[in-house]
Amino acid sequence: MCLIVFAWQVVPGTPLIVAANRDEFYDRPALPATWWDDHPQVYAGRDLRGGGTWIGITRDGRFSALTNIRAPSEKQDGAPSRGALVANYLSGPADAQEYVAEIAGHADRFNGFNLLVGDGSQLIWFSNRKNEDPRNGKPLAPGIYGLSNDALDSPWPKVVRTKAQFASLLCQGAPQDAFFEMLTDTTRASDCRLPKTGVSMEMERLLSAVLIESPTYGTRTSTVVQLGGDLGAALYERAIK
Numbered sequence: 001m002c003l004i005v006f007a008w009q010v011v012p013g014t015p016l017i018v019a020a021n022r023d024e025f026y027d028r029p030a031l032p033a034t035w036w037d038d039h040p041q042v043y044a045g046r047d048l049r050g051g052g053t054w055i056g057i058t059r060d061g062r063f064s065a066l067t068n069i070r071a072p073s074e075k076q077d078g079a080p081s082r083g084a085l086v087a088n089y090l091s092g093p094a095d096a097q098e099y100v101a102e103i104a105g106h107a108d109r110f111n112g113f114n115l116l117v118g119d120g121s122q123l124i125w126f127s128n129r130k131n132e133d134p135r136n137g138k139p140l141a142p143g144i145y146g147l148s149n150d151a152l153d154s155p156w157p158k159v160v161r162t163k164a165q166f167a168s169l170l171c172q173g174a175p176q177d178a179f180f181e182m183l184t185d186t187t188r189a190s191d192c193r194l195p196k197t198g199v200s201m202e203m204e205r206l207l208s209a210v211l212i213e214s215p216t217y218g219t220r221t222s223t224v225v226q227l228g229g230d231l232g233a234a235l236y237e238r239a240i241k
Helices: 083-091 096-104 157-172 176-182 201-207
Strands: 003-011 014-025 030-035 042-047 055-058 063-068 113-118 123-127 143-147 217-227 233-239
Touching (some): 003 063, 003 157, 014 176, 030 217, 030 233, 055 083, 055 233, 063 083, 083 096, 083 113, 096 123, 157 176
Antiparallel strands (some): 003 014, 014 217, 042 055, 055 063, 063 113, 217 233
């Protein structure tokens, strides 16, 4: 994913609500969200190049999602696929805190990432580049959060704008379609508000939109996740391109 906004233990009866966009090169093959044959408890899309996923849930209410850290100067050629971090949590037995402890010792093998792992009782943010305590991650207090390709709640324009709209929709009790519509915003940030992440100014402008469009790279899917309530765990996905 390249943009995730989420409410953790804010809405009574629904511990977690997530709205997210996945941005990727169009020629990278992937399967849409479905139950996995090799891990029947996992519901997620699948990256056919690396074998992992970017966001998913399980039948018993586990959740995980991932964004990359945008830092081209730090890229390691031959690093393992970051999508395995989500897939291994969803398919494994460890709880969120145990899983973070398991991966902390070898997290530097991966290129930069943000990882969310949790269930209805705990949610942890872990990053191999941005954590204050890289050994344990950060258990999250109740609140509304935003995550793109930097640290949690970095004030990038699209993070700030989408968090505010997300909070408003939650207060209104808006239907699911409203969250998907929120994720279709193609507005680009003004140059004075763009982050400086080591890519060209033209690329910073392109990537500043909630929904990214270009000839070769852009938003591939939008996803809404809910944990709790009558549905237990539910993931809804809409293909963009």
